Amino acid sequence: MSLILNIVQVVQLLAALGMIGLILVQHGKGADMGAAFGSGSSGSLFGASGGANFMSRTTGVLAAVFFVCTLALAYFGNLRPVSSGSVLEGAVVAPAPVAEVPASGAAQIPTK
Numbered sequence: 001m002s003l004i005l006n007i008v009q010v011v012q013l014l015a016a017l018g019m020i021g022l023i024l025v026q027h028g029k030g031a032d033m034g035a036a037f038g039s040g041s042s043g044s045l046f047g048a049s050g051g052a053n054f055m056s057r058t059t060g061v062l063a064a065v066f067f068v069c070t071l072a073l074a075y076f077g078n079l080r081p082v083s084s085g086s087v088l089e090g091a092v093v094a095p096a097p098v099a100e101v102p103a104s105g106a107a108q109i110p111t112k
Contacts, residue, residue, distance in 0.1 A: 012069035019062045
């Protein structure tokens, strides 16, 4: 079970880092206006609008992977062993300490 949790954590970390990188590389909606007039299409790797579709779809896939990993970690983190009875049945009851009282009722001072 520990191996599965480690793999899910690594996948979640890689998905998070990939999303961060893709979100920082993407242009805002205002950048599309400049590309429509010809200023941005020459410097783009995928053309005027191809990069936005590719990057936004990849970001969506990475976000889905991130959420699935988060739900899997939450589920596996809350699993508890199945017990057949009550929690109190497994409790160990320690006997209460009994204070010794002298028969005469007077407190005795210990001697060295």
